[in-house]
Amino acid sequence: MIKIEIATALMQTLPVSKATALQVVDLLTDRMKKALLDGERIEIRGFGVFEPRPRKRGLGRNIKTGQSVEIPKGKSIRFKAGKDLRDIEVK
Amino acid sequence: MIKIEIATALMQTLPVSKATALQVVDLLTDRMKKALLDGERIEIRGFGVFEPRPRKRGLGRNIKTGQSVEIPKGKSIRFKAGKDLRDIEVK
DNA sequence: GCTTCCATGATCAAAATCGAAATCGCCACT
DNA sequence: AGTGGCGATTTCGATTTTGATCATGGAAGC
Structure with missing residues (x-):
């Protein structure tokens, strides 16, 4: 969609x-x-909640050289599905 | 919000x-x-992507008894923030 | 319909998260 | 005002997330 x-x-x-x-x-x-x-934070009952959260880990990897790369500070957005979306049946 | x-x-x-x-x-x-x-899957460029994904972890824990509990089949909804939301400055 | 720019996949490894359950407080929604 | 969803709490370990980079499929703009 x-x-x-x-x-x-x-x-x-x-x-x-x-x-x-x-x-x-x-x-x-x-x-x-x-x-x-x-x-x-955005909360929509019955749908879900969007929550900005600080990113804690600061280590990544350069796929080209294969060596570790420092990841700068930042945040990430977490979405937590509401009740209706959590009760998903495996079809 | x-x-x-x-x-x-x-x-x-x-x-x-x-x-x-x-x-x-x-x-x-x-x-x-x-x-x-x-x-x-729902994809909105510039905002993010919602993606239903099978839940693989099948082990939980009953906090009351402290014993392991099998986690039934199911899915989880993952939201991946788009570019605009990933480039968040830590304020 | 064409073009442009975004998202995905792949890689790796470590740190963080998720998941269950039960219960209570709080607040979104009716 | 009433209802019931949602957060928080605990526990523990397997799953997952996270970033860089480059190529490709595709969403969205024109």
Whole structure:
């Protein structure tokens, strides 16, 4: 599923143009992205939780030379699936 | 950031009522949830990728008794942040 | 439809996380 | 205001994540 498909699903349910639907998707992802970049946690009950967390490990590997490479400081975004998504049946 | 805040951000940008904005958020999360439950991967360039993956670890622990417990079959949802979210500066 | 730029895969090794369960507090959502 | 999802807690070890780099498939912009 890609952005266009999500927008399509949206316009199939609500009376909006595909262009508007795409704007909506972009807007929401953008807002969420900003919030996460701002260190804010996003919680959507029934869906999941996005949480920015500090990256602790500082060691990587250069595949070309095979030698260890220091990984600079940073954060990572963790997504924790909500109840509905955790109760997945193996089909 | 919670659902209402996302909806508010939406209605501040597009001419929609808060009720409609909430419907949009619910619709999108619902659609994405269904796609993930269906084993489909969701990729939004610039934001991130949701990917259902089989859970391989099959050993847990009962904190009450302290004994090992078999972890039943299942999947887990992994979210991989896109480029914009990976390049986070530690503030 | 074409172009552009992003995401994936592969590699390696170490450190960190996940997973189960039960219970309580808190807060998102109705 | 009421409900129930979610975090936190503990335990322990196997799975996984994490980065660099380069090539390729593909999402998204035009």
